[in-house]
Amino acid sequence: MTKAFFFDNSRCTGCRTCQLACKDYHDLSIDQTYRKVYDMESGACSMDERGVVTHTCKLYHVAIGCNHCEDPACTKVCPTGAMEKDPETGLVSVDGDKCLGCGYCVMACPYGAPTLDKTVGHTIKCDGCKNRVAEGKKPICVEACPLRALDFGEVEEMKARGESHDIDPLPSSSYTKPSLYIRMSPDAKSSQAADSRIANPLEVF
Amino acid sequence: MEALASHLPLILFTALCAIGAGAFLPMALRASVGGASPAKPGYGKLAWVPVAVLAIGFVAVFFHVTVPLNAPLALGGIGRSPLSNEVAVGGAFLALCLLYAVLTTAGKLSANANKAFLWVLAASAVVFGLFMGLAYNIATIPAWSSSAASVAMVALTLLGGCALGWLIVGLAGKSETTPKSVGYILLAVAVVSLVAAAIASGAESGIVAALPSFVHDTAAIAAEANGFIAGFTLCGILGVVCLAASIVKPSASRIASILSLAFVTAAIVLARCAFYLMEVGVAF
Amino acid sequence: MENRSVMTRRGFTAAMAAVGSAVGIGCLSSVQGGTLKPAKAVAETAEEKVVWSQCNVNCGGRCIFRHHVKDGRIIYTETDNLGNPNEHQARACLRGRTYRHWVNSPDRLLYPMKRVGKRGSGEFERISWDEAIDTIAQQIQKTIDSYGNEAIFIHKGTGKYTAIGTDDTKTGMLPQRLFATLGGYLDYRGSYSIGAMQGYSPFMFGATYNPLDNVGASSVSEAENADLMVLFGYSAADTRMGGANGVWDMVKVRDSGTEIIQIDPRMNEQCSGFGDEWIPIRTGTDGALASAIAHELIVNDAVDLDFLHTYCVGYDEETMPESAKGKNRSYKDYIMGTGYDMVEKTPEWAEVITTIPAAQIRVLADRIAKADRLFVSQGWSVQRHSAGETNMMAICMIPILTGQLGLPGTNTGISMAAQVAQPLVGSIPQPENPVKTSIPVYQWLNAIDHGEDMTTTNAYVLGADKLKTGIKFFWSFAGNGITNQHGDINLVHDILQDESKCEFIVCHDIMMTDSCKYADIILPDAMVAESMGLSTNGYAEYYNGVTLAMPAQEAPGEARLAYDVYAEIADKFGKKEEFTEGLSHDEWIERIYNEGRANNPDMPSFEEMKTVGVYRFDLPSQIGLKDFRDDPIANPLSTPSGKIEIYSEQLAEMAETWDIAEGDAITPIPSFEPGYEGYGSVTEEYPLYCAQFHYKARTHSCYSNVPEIAAVARQQIWINPQDANPREISEGDICAVKSPHGEIRIEAHVTNRVIPGCVFIPQGAWHDADMFGDRVDHGGCYNTLLGYHPTPVAKQTNSNAVIAQVTKA
Numbered sequence A: 001m002t003k004a005f006f007f008d009n010s011r012c013t014g015c016r017t018c019q020l021a022c023k024d025y026h027d028l029s030i031d032q033t034y035r036k037v038y039d040m041e042s043g044a045c046s047m048d049e050r051g052v053v054t055h056t057c058k059l060y061h062v063a064i065g066c067n068h069c070e071d072p073a074c075t076k077v078c079p080t081g082a083m084e085k086d087p088e089t090g091l092v093s094v095d096g097d098k099c100l101g102c103g104y105c106v107m108a109c110p111y112g113a114p115t116l117d118k119t120v121g122h123t124i125k126c127d128g129c130k131n132r133v134a135e136g137k138k139p140i141c142v143e144a145c146p147l148r149a150l151d152f153g154e155v156e157e158m159k160a161r162g163e164s165h166d167i168d169p170l171p172s173s174s175y176t177k178p179s180l181y182i183r184m185s186p187d188a189k190s191s192q193a194a195d196s197r198i199a200n201p202l203e204v205f
Numbered sequence B: 001m002e003a004l005a006s007h008l009p010l011i012l013f014t015a016l017c018a019i020g021a022g023a024f025l026p027m028a029l030r031a032s033v034g035g036a037s038p039a040k041p042g043y044g045k046l047a048w049v050p051v052a053v054l055a056i057g058f059v060a061v062f063f064h065v066t067v068p069l070n071a072p073l074a075l076g077g078i079g080r081s082p083l084s085n086e087v088a089v090g091g092a093f094l095a096l097c098l099l100y101a102v103l104t105t106a107g108k109l110s111a112n113a114n115k116a117f118l119w120v121l122a123a124s125a126v127v128f129g130l131f132m133g134l135a136y137n138i139a140t141i142p143a144w145s146s147s148a149a150s151v152a153m154v155a156l157t158l159l160g161g162c163a164l165g166w167l168i169v170g171l172a173g174k175s176e177t178t179p180k181s182v183g184y185i186l187l188a189v190a191v192v193s194l195v196a197a198a199i200a201s202g203a204e205s206g207i208v209a210a211l212p213s214f215v216h217d218t219a220a221i222a223a224e225a226n227g228f229i230a231g232f233t234l235c236g237i238l239g240v241v242c243l244a245a246s247i248v249k250p251s252a253s254r255i256a257s258i259l260s261l262a263f264v265t266a267a268i269v270l271a272r273c274a275f276y277l278m279e280v281g282v283a284f
Numbered sequence C: 001m002e003n004r005s006v007m008t009r010r011g012f013t014a015a016m017a018a019v020g021s022a023v024g025i026g027c028l029s030s031v032q033g034g035t036l037k038p039a040k041a042v043a044e045t046a047e048e049k050v051v052w053s054q055c056n057v058n059c060g061g062r063c064i065f066r067h068h069v070k071d072g073r074i075i076y077t078e079t080d081n082l083g084n085p086n087e088h089q090a091r092a093c094l095r096g097r098t099y100r101h102w103v104n105s106p107d108r109l110l111y112p113m114k115r116v117g118k119r120g121s122g123e124f125e126r127i128s129w130d131e132a133i134d135t136i137a138q139q140i141q142k143t144i145d146s147y148g149n150e151a152i153f154i155h156k157g158t159g160k161y162t163a164i165g166t167d168d169t170k171t172g173m174l175p176q177r178l179f180a181t182l183g184g185y186l187d188y189r190g191s192y193s194i195g196a197m198q199g200y201s202p203f204m205f206g207a208t209y210n211p212l213d214n215v216g217a218s219s220v221s222e223a224e225n226a227d228l229m230v231l232f233g234y235s236a237a238d239t240r241m242g243g244a245n246g247v248w249d250m251v252k253v254r255d256s257g258t259e260i261i262q263i264d265p266r267m268n269e270q271c272s273g274f275g276d277e278w279i280p281i282r283t284g285t286d287g288a289l290a291s292a293i294a295h296e297l298i299v300n301d302a303v304d305l306d307f308l309h310t311y312c313v314g315y316d317e318e319t320m321p322e323s324a325k326g327k328n329r330s331y332k333d334y335i336m337g338t339g340y341d342m343v344e345k346t347p348e349w350a351e352v353i354t355t356i357p358a359a360q361i362r363v364l365a366d367r368i369a370k371a372d373r374l375f376v377s378q379g380w381s382v383q384r385h386s387a388g389e390t391n392m393m394a395i396c397m398i399p400i401l402t403g404q405l406g407l408p409g410t411n412t413g414i415s416m417a418a419q420v421a422q423p424l425v426g427s428i429p430q431p432e433n434p435v436k437t438s439i440p441v442y443q444w445l446n447a448i449d450h451g452e453d454m455t456t457t458n459a460y461v462l463g464a465d466k467l468k469t470g471i472k473f474f475w476s477f478a479g480n481g482i483t484n485q486h487g488d489i490n491l492v493h494d495i496l497q498d499e500s501k502c503e504f505i506v507c508h509d510i511m512m513t514d515s516c517k518y519a520d521i522i523l524p525d526a527m528v529a530e531s532m533g534l535s536t537n538g539y540a541e542y543y544n545g546v547t548l549a550m551p552a553q554e555a556p557g558e559a560r561l562a563y564d565v566y567a568e569i570a571d572k573f574g575k576k577e578e579f580t581e582g583l584s585h586d587e588w589i590e591r592i593y594n595e596g597r598a599n600n601p602d603m604p605s606f607e608e609m610k611t612v613g614v615y616r617f618d619l620p621s622q623i624g625l626k627d628f629r630d631d632p633i634a635n636p637l638s639t640p641s642g643k644i645e646i647y648s649e650q651l652a653e654m655a656e657t658w659d660i661a662e663g664d665a666i667t668p669i670p671s672f673e674p675g676y677e678g679y680g681s682v683t684e685e686y687p688l689y690c691a692q693f694h695y696k697a698r699t700h701s702c703y704s705n706v707p708e709i710a711a712v713a714r715q716q717i718w719i720n721p722q723d724a725n726p727r728e729i730s731e732g733d734i735c736a737v738k739s740p741h742g743e744i745r746i747e748a749h750v751t752n753r754v755i756p757g758c759v760f761i762p763q764g765a766w767h768d769a770d771m772f773g774d775r776v777d778h779g780g781c782y783n784t785l786l787g788y789h790p791t792p793v794a795k796q797t798n799s800n801a802v803i804a805q806v807t808k809a
């Protein structure tokens, strides 16, 4: 019954549709987001003295929300138990009533999934669209992706479609065992490759 | 620097709790060694000083959480959440201190009971210091989850405790009659703690400097932290020198020990600043 | 703006709805002054209902919405979920996903307004609908009386593609219906999108040639049968973003194993994950690359001579028309350096121009030569350039030289097929326009400024030798093309200041756009979500379908349907009956739907459609010019020779007889021309080529004012580190960009995804300048920088040709 996400990195064009569909459905304000899209670049495009151009550029995108990890860092540090992993679906979500707003989950999550919302007084984050999932639907981001680069379902099915990979800019999957299975594009770099960089810092931080 | 501002409550909490808790060590030591007047087994109202310092620390921490009313729920994660563990140990320690302060000011403690209680508190202070360090044992934040973080926190507890405790001992009028050995033991503890905290902090910044990151210039963060660590070391040295002066020269003891506390407090705050600067996760 | 995030919170929306008001309105009143009529109380429906609708902006996607509606407001939007997700599913893109914020934007127009300040000042006063309609009717009458109907111009507006709005075929346009009823208007030809392509490709492929239909071009899906696909400036991932659009077809092409090469000055989003596909090229130099490829094909004997001699005119001396024989005017002469400029088009020659290493050009030519099935296509940016006409055709020479056209897995080299040939439903019919004169759409500004001087040979006026009058009455419906989307905003401003030239301007829109600031009267329209709407799918995808949109919420303020407004205007002339034919807006939709259904009996009944919303099916792929290839005798092209005219006598004659601007060239064969502010025109003062692209953050200016999008798809100028470093520009710095025509401020995006020497600006951002002050545009609108210089033949947009300097502001 445990659920997982699949992400086809070879299809993702970084369009942000998943992100804005999520924001619309969850009614998030401009500066809140449950899902982010990282534009990853590496290599160079340069012109020599003769005016001739060569390039070694690579580009790919990583769209992630919460990975509903098998071994979540967030629940481990949460003092109140507000951050909870559903034993059945494996979806990790915050119980706003219990949350202290201590921000430990925010610090602990290596994917930047939870954020502290001072106006509502607790941490907020991707809940895996648990209400939709309970109704047998897929999360809204998954159904939104025009490229069908996202999927969600039984962990075994998702595993069959992509290996759980370490892809830049995500940290090694060994920390939390994310329930995220990725099909890598030819240009994807594995975690912490020396020359890959987040090209859209102002859009994700 | 923004990070520091947002962590201010935690800086105050850890610094004040370290100083307050650690103070019981000199108090216990003085109570156990040399001829204190048997008629005055305790420290009287002065016993409330470390309790007050602790209490201010605990008040400060409430400014860190968004929903203080949910604070009791923080005990829900005992065993799982290092933060819950810290809260539990801290809470228990505070309760114990209160109990001691109430009993001793009420004169309900015999000299031996007083001594024993103080040693229990001194030992608990070290445990509390340890749990304050362990609270940051978040596997995804390497500098924090390293054992250096706990070593540093225990060392700060002892260092801060020496400064505050020695002042209390002096205020209680007990330093004049105190055998020099007590002072020297404390001085040794302070020096060792200072060195240990500096080395441990340096180790943490080394971890940060070595972290790969997409957004953080980890070398720059480590360098900034090193600045604070240097400040810590400098203030720490001044604090220890004043402490030594107050031990060696009883005539100057009052002023020297006040100065010592001031320098040590500044040192600890700087060390905590360095620590919070080093909140660099394995991601991004 | 501060409180906008609060304004859009659903809780707030619901609360506002409960008191019978509309979100956004409170905010608007301060923008526009005056008080608001409270919106009609919305029936309290605690129940959430789902309403089918559609996105009707001009990216051609026409994606499907399922608005979730509660208490009379859209609370969130889902998209097409019908059928198999691995087939066409018209999933909305990021923009559509913010529809609720767009439709409820504080920029919405709420009531008619009249201008009280100077044109461009943005000073308006609220007026009643009666006053607006009276004024407009009087002004129409006055214009007709003084100048005749030819003085009336309806600008192209692309913001409302629906059966009662505007359409793809230009036969069902609502304002055109009104003015045809009132005696006619000066018509426009072509579009900003593909004006040059539409106007120029017929010289090669024939008068009836349409680069967009499934006769003249292959569907992208056909590329699945190719082994090599070569794309010049086409990125479906940027411009065909919906889930049933070209981007989805491209996924399938890649899955099929077809190798892809993308020639673009910018590593576009379609290269995501596949960087090896990218060959960077300097803007405006595709003609040079294509010519060098042609050179390699010729010297390596890789041209299909049989095909060239059977199907084409003008490749070599053998097939030159009589008029041009023996003059070394063939295409081969041009390439081999024996005719025209006498320069051999070697890869070394092209290397300097295009920046592509000669060796790489040879490899590319070799891959092209070796491909069994070659699919060549181009986006529309190449031709949206001062020299785009001939450079665009030069690209077509690749499939022509190799005979890779009209066969499975091939394409004509020009665009790709869209399903526009057999729409399932039509749109409101347009009576014939009594005025027969027309101009290329991009010429409207000239026609305001000096229409009387415009002729066929200097301005491509058709239907008459020259214009009788300049444009005096200007109507803009669902368009932001007076300033924002038109070349040289500062020049437009200057020309429109003289109110004796264009006497009256009406903007009929939904937002307070920059163009609206030049209107004498502004009319507020209701959006598709606020009414019934009907449309076939758009031009960006290859499937067939129709969506019936039902109203999801009420129009704000006094905004109302354009149809009803136009009926009232017609009424002032006693033509209401003629205009409406006795039908209401919704009755027209029903009628148009049923007419479509008569031809496609599988379509559900109109009543059923109200709840099922969508009817659609996939189409088999199409091969461009297949009939012609199969049998050129039975199915000749509509060119004078019936063949592909590599050499066009028509163009040769125009080159002799037309007045063209200095620096422009008309060539009878596809060649490389630099063009105005094109290759080689950079100076010390303006050392960079500055081009533009269509950006995910908006469809032209639509959705551009949605802050939710702007936060995650920022308006930034792309600049290579090699250009940024010496200027000490780093990511996020605000830059000043200056061209000979204007100046903007824009944030820097320092990236290796753009070729050194060229900078790129996402077009469509809202112009934001004090036009009576320094005119510096803080919105970062590309058209502030663009000089107005219609292309040599088609006289259409030159919007990729700008030289500029970038500095840290």
Ligand SMILES: Nc1nc2c(c(=O)[nH]1)N[C@H]1C(S)=C(S)[C@@H](COP(=O)(O)OP(=O)(O)OC[C@H]3O[C@@H](n4cnc5c(=O)[nH]c(N)nc54)[C@H](O)[C@@H]3O)O[C@H]1N2
Pocket (backbone or CB within 6 Å): C057, C058, C156, C157, C158, C159, C160, C191, C192, C193, C194, C384, C477, C478, C479, C480, C481, C484, C485, C486, C487, C508, C509, C510, C511, C513, C525, C526, C527, C528, C562, C692, C693, C694, C699, C700, C701, C702, C763, C764, C782, C783, C786, C799
């Ligand atoms: N520099 C440069 N300029 C360009 C281009 C370029 O590539 N570079 N591209 C050109 C191209 S290809 C095109 S097609 C044109 C497009 O130019 P326009 O046709 O002007 O396109 P938009 O800016 O989308 O303007 C559509 C308008 O319709 C309004 N609208 C939306 N919905 C409704 C509605 O329901 N009713 C009414 N009445 N109005 C509505 C919107 O508010 C908006 O003002 O721009 C051209 N301009």
Ligand SMILES: Nc1nc2c(c(=O)[nH]1)N[C@H]1C(S)=C(S)[C@@H](COP(=O)(O)OP(=O)(O)OC[C@H]3O[C@@H](n4cnc5c(=O)[nH]c(N)nc54)[C@H](O)[C@@H]3O)O[C@H]1N2
Pocket (backbone or CB within 6 Å): C058, C059, C060, C192, C193, C194, C232, C233, C234, C235, C238, C239, C240, C241, C263, C264, C265, C266, C268, C281, C282, C283, C284, C285, C286, C378, C379, C380, C381, C382, C384, C691, C692, C693, C694, C695, C696, C697, C698, C699, C700, C764, C800
């Ligand atoms: N997101 C989004 N999609 C849109 C629109 C929009 O505004 N936003 N507008 C829609 C409309 S109306 C139209 S007309 C189409 C326009 O579609 P296009 O005209 O195809 O779009 P552009 O982005 O102008 O250009 C496509 C690509 O050509 C590249 N390019 C620019 N100059 C050159 C050149 O000189 N040579 C080569 N080889 N490549 C070059 C650009 O970098 C870009 O990646 O898009 C439609 N789709």
Ligand code: SF4
Pocket (backbone or CB within 6 Å): A011, A012, A013, A014, A015, A016, A017, A018, A019, A037, A061, A063, A144, A145, A146, A147, A148, A149, A150
């Ligand atoms: S919607 Fe799909 S393609 Fe677009 S950014 Fe998200 S995952 Fe990538």
Ligand code: SF4
Pocket (backbone or CB within 6 Å): A065, A066, A067, A068, A069, A072, A073, A074, A075, A092, A108, A109, A110, A111, A112, A113, A114, A125, A176
């Ligand atoms: S991604 Fe972060 S928030 Fe989500 S389960 Fe994993 S650790 Fe927790």
Ligand code: SF4
Pocket (backbone or CB within 6 Å): A074, A077, A078, A079, A080, A081, A082, A083, A094, A098, A099, A100, A101, A102, A103, A104, A105, A106, A122, A123
């Ligand atoms: S912020 Fe809330 S959810 Fe996060 S760790 Fe603290 S109590 Fe748990």
Ligand code: SF4
Pocket (backbone or CB within 6 Å): A021, A022, A023, A026, A034, A035, A065, A066, A125, A126, A127, A128, A129, A139, A140, A141, A142
């Ligand atoms: S699963 Fe739901 S909450 Fe999470 S990112 Fe996707 S849409 Fe947002």
Ligand code: SF4
Pocket (backbone or CB within 6 Å): C055, C056, C057, C059, C060, C061, C062, C063, C091, C092, C093, C094, C095, C096, C097, C240, C241, C242, C243, C699
């Ligand atoms: S903007 Fe275009 S692609 Fe996006 S939802 Fe609208 S029609 Fe579809």
Ligand SMILES: [Mo]
Pocket (backbone or CB within 6 Å): C058, C192, C193, C194
């Ligand atoms: Mo267009």
